Amino acid sequence: MKKYLILLPFMLAGCATILGKRSATEDEQAVILAKRAAEEAELKNAERVLEKGRFKEAQILFKDFYGRHQQSSFYQAARLGEAEALDGMEEYQQAASLYRDVYLRTIQSQPQIAALALYKMSFTYEALGDDEKTIAALLDARKLSEHLPLEVAEAEIPARLAAIYGRQGREQETVDYLGQADKGIAKVLQEQRPQLQPGWLAKTYFQMGLVSTNQISEENFSEFAQGQRWIQVYLFKAMKQNDEIWSLRAQEELQNVYRDLFTLVESSKNRDVQSRLGGDLLDLMDQAELYKPILGQKETTYEKNFFGYLAEVRKKLDNVLYGSGETMSLTEESQRLNSIKRAGRVKPDSLLPEEQKSPIPLPPKVVPEEDPNL
Known part of the structure; x- marks a missing residue:
């Protein structure tokens, strides 16, 4: 990876x-x-x-x-x-x-x-x-x-630590490491701009936003979604760079995350659990929509394709939760994901959905056309 x-x-x-x-x-x-x-x-x-x-x-x-x-x-x-x-x-x-x-x-x-x-x-x-x-x-x-490499030490490692601490609910550590990651990007730009290769920023953002869905279960679904709220911004930033390799991979990676989350919701046999997981996924999708370029802003092909895909997932999810039960066809990978029982990494949250409050500051509705670090 x-x-x-x-x-x-x-x-x-x-x-x-x-x-x-x-x-x-x-x-x-x-x-x-x-x-x-x-x-x-x-x-x-x-x-x-x-x-x-x-x-x-x-x-x-x-x-x-x-x-x-x-x-x-x-x-x-x-x-x-x-x-x-x-x-x-x-x-x-x-x-x-x-x-x-x-x-x-x-x-x-x-x-x-x-x-x-x-x-x-x-x-x-x-x-x-x-x-x-x-x-x-x-x-x-x-x-x-x-x-x-400077970008690994100063940006990617802090971002990955933030992702893990985020899904563990360790808010202060998450905020601290995200701050370090953003400062790391600025440091690389300041110290190494002349020798930076084309595509390096998209590549670095891609690495910063990577997460594994391999161990997602109904028990740790909410915690995973919580961590994803903190970290998915980096894949959006990678898409914004419009790089033919890394922006495409960021689009595909984030689509895979949402597909795996939807698949788990869809396959739940318990209606109450399905509703709880679906609510978490809808909240995560709502946050993702805040990164969508608004009318008049430049939109890359990768952003356009991702948000088109997200709209499809939202429609299918609405049907699962509230409609006729129409479902999204499962990929071979998704079928395999749900054929394996995973123990999960995080203890299930004891709070009811209506009692949970996200401490994560949401991004502004208007997303800058270019990364503010540039």
């Missing part, structure tokens, strides 16, 4: 080492550098495939690379890429084991890879429903912040 080009720090260090070998002739140095350039190009191609969400293909490419280049300085970087591909394929246990092995093997010699392995491991732990390990991985990765 994580989408970071991790090769550059190792390429620069490796080239410096090669050039510093006095015993190598110019011809030998040229051969070594050419070999490294070929390896770099091969891994970059695998990472591009990974970024596009073609996880199985990416896994094959990464595994093939380190199988043929076992002495390469990029060996562990390729294993890290394979772990990320496994995560995307929902092979979470395998991914977690591989991330941990990469971390242990690189913490001394390649701390940049070790730090990224810890960070990426947090996504896997979240998908497995272990919030304690997710938080621990994020905090441990933050201790290695000097070895992480």
Whole structure:
């Protein structure tokens, strides 16, 4: 699920080492550098495939690379890429084991890879429903912040911590970390604007807004929705950037979240529970609508497609709760989601729906056309 080009720090260090070998002739140095350039190009191609969400293909490419280049300085970087591909394929246990092995093997010699392995491991732990390990991985990765890309350390990690604390009802921590995340974006813009690559902001916002629906159940539905109210803004910001890769992925990610939430409401066998879950989902959708560009504001294709999809979900939800019972067709993923009984991560809320009050400050109705940090 994580989408970071991790090769550059190792390429620069490796080239410096090669050039510093006095015993190598110019011809030998040229051969070594050419070999490294070929390896770099091969891994970059695998990472591009990974970024596009073609996880199985990416896994094959990464595994093939380190199988043929076992002495390469990029060996562990390729294993890290394979772990990320496994995560995307929902092979979470395998991914977690591989991330941990990469971390242990690189913490001394390649701390940049070790730090990224810890960070990426947090996504896997979240998908497995272990919030304690997710938080621990994020905090441990933050201790290695000097070895992480600035946007990861200063923006993405705080945003992910805010998402977890938000669904746990820990409002103060959530507000604090969201503030840190926004300051982190401003810091990156201030310090690194000249060398920032196109699409980096959409990519960063996408990472900041990622959540896993893998462990949602009727018992923790309300808590998940509570956390989502805090964090979904980042996927809207990613869509606003109009990037062909990351804005599209943000649109698809948020649509998947709402589809999985709707599927759980639709499949509930208890009418009272269904009404409670449906009310939570309607509240979340109402908040999402506040990010919809109003008449006269520029709307990206990704925003238009998402809000069109949201309108469809709202119609189907209204039918489930109040109408004839017409339902949205389930995807294969949604059917599988509801065929597995999940224990859930958070204890069910003991309050009745009418007693609950959201502490989350809603966004203003008018959304700026451009991100205020820019």
